[in-house]
Amino acid sequence: MTTADLPVSAPPGTGAVGRPLLEVRGLRVRYRSGGRPFEAVAGLDLTLHQGETLGLVGESGCGKSSVARAVARLEPDVSGAIVFDGQDVARTGGRALKAYRRRVGMVFQDPIASLNPRRTVRDIIATPLELAGGHDSTAIAARVGELADLVGLHPSLLDRHPHEMSGGQCQRVSIARALACVPDLLLCDEVVSALDVSIQAQVVNLLMDIREQQRLAMLFISHDLAVVRQLSDRVAVMYLGTLCEDAPVDELFARPAHPYTRALLASVPGNPTPDTALLTGDLPSPLTPPSGCRFRTRCPLARDTCAEIPPTPKQIRPDHHVACHFPIDATP
Numbered sequence: 477m478t479t480a481d482l483p484v485s486a487p488p489g490t491g492a493v494g495r496p497l498l499e500v501r502g503l504r505v506r507y508r509s510g511g512r513p514f515e516a517v518a519g520l521d522l523t524l525h526q527g528e529t530l531g532l533v534g535e536s537g538c539g540k541s542s543v544a545r546a547v548a549r550l551e552p553d554v555s556g557a558i559v560f561d562g563q564d565v566a567r568t569g570g571r572a573l574k575a576y577r578r579r580v581g582m583v584f585q586d587p588i589a590s591l592n593p594r595r596t597v598r599d600i601i602a603t604p605l606e607l608a609g610g611h612d613s614t615a616i617a618a619r620v621g622e623l624a625d626l627v628g629l630h631p632s633l634l635d636r637h638p639h640e641m642s643g644g645q646c647q648r649v650s651i652a653r654a655l656a657c658v659p660d661l662l663l664c665d666e667v668v669s670a671l672d673v674s675i676q677a678q679v680v681n682l683l684m685d686i687r688e689q690q691r692l693a694m695l696f697i698s699h700d701l702a703v704v705r706q707l708s709d710r711v712a713v714m715y716l717g718t719l720c721e722d723a724p725v726d727e728l729f730a731r732p733a734h735p736y737t738r739a740l741l742a743s744v745p746g747n748p749t750p751d752t753a754l755l756t757g758d759l760p761s762p763l764t765p766p767s768g769c770r771f772r773t774r775c776p777l778a779r780d781t782c783a784e785i786p787p788t789p790k791q792i793r794p795d796h797h798v799a800c801h802f803p804i805d806a807t808p
């Protein structure tokens with residue numbers, strides 16, 4: 477097989493992948509720990525096309541949620557560009573921010589805690605519509621019914637409170653709320669992690685159906701590589717606040733070129749990755765990141781250069797980028 481034969485993209489989602497919807501450039505997200513500022517995201521680039529699903533993976537603490545929250549404009553200390561549909565929304569406020577938020581829905585990990593316990597399901601789903609304005613109560617009631625139907629919630633559940641429902645039902649409510657204003661982009665942060673395995677499959681299938689019907693783009697964050705593989709068109713791998721590698725899903729799983737991606741894939745039972753280097757040691761603290769390549773303290777291939785020069789992402793095959801000085805060539 478030549479590089480020209482490689483699938484550039486084989487979307488399991490909506491089929492055709494459109495123009496860029498979201499372009500994140502040089503994203504930095506800062507927090508403070510014990511009064512000291514540090515970067516949880518340290519200069520990250522991501523591109524998400526219309527109708528495309530991008531999986532975002534990496535160990536706990538690498539900054540995945542910080543990326544999603546920054547894109548949703550929920551983080552206060554952020555720099556870089558967040559270009560959505562051609563407009564940089566990183567610093568917009570007022571009406572423009574309100575309009576942006578309507579186009580981006582977010583679903584979080586903890587299905588019950590992310591819903592207001594004092595409101596009924598009906599009120600929870602109606603809230604974004606009320607905030608958006610322009611709908612009378614009859615239109616809102618009709619839209620809530622439509623959304624409940626879309627996410628497979630029986631109408632009898634609309635008068636319940638979150639604590640009277642299962643985790644899976646609550647996650648359906650969160651999805652309905654996120655879809656209320658017909659967004660173009662859905663940010664899904666570990667949306668199935670807290671659910672039982674059988675319920676996880678139902679929620680994953682629901683997301684796949686919805687994204688097809690609504691032509692949604694999705695940023696799908698999960699530590700479950702099997703689910704990411706099933707849902708994503710492309711996958712981006714993060715390590716300690718930086719991007720290691722991104723590629724179309726089949727390409728990434730078949731030919732991982734970054735030593736960290738290889739280690740991550742090798743940790744999945746039954747994965748036929750040829751590399752056997754398993755990940756050892758802990759993730760360093762983002763307060764004191766290693767110089768040069770942030771992965772070098774755990775990398776089996778590290779050389780002197782790696783401590784001196786931070787690697788920047790380079791294209792090694794069509795639509796496949798790797799930030800490593802010595803990427804592994806896995807061409808069969």
Ligand SMILES: Nc1ncnc2c1ncn2[C@@H]1O[C@H](COP(=O)(O)OP(=O)(O)OP(=O)(O)O)[C@@H](O)[C@H]1O
Nearest residue numbers: 507508509516535536537538539540541542543762
């Ligand atoms: N509000 C905060 N204040 C201080 N530090 C934070 C805050 N939120 C996140 N962090 C730190 O920033 C880093 C990145 O956190 P983040 O939650 O984005 O990681 P993650 O990849 O989503 O992890 P997980 O897989 O566990 O959800 C971690 O070191 C975390 O402890």
Ligand code: SF4
Nearest residue numbers: 769772775782800801
């Ligand atoms: S740049 Fe060096 S340390 Fe970093 S992943 Fe590549 S080989 Fe390993």
Ligand SMILES: [Mg+2]
Nearest residue numbers: 540541542665
């Ligand atoms: Mg997280």
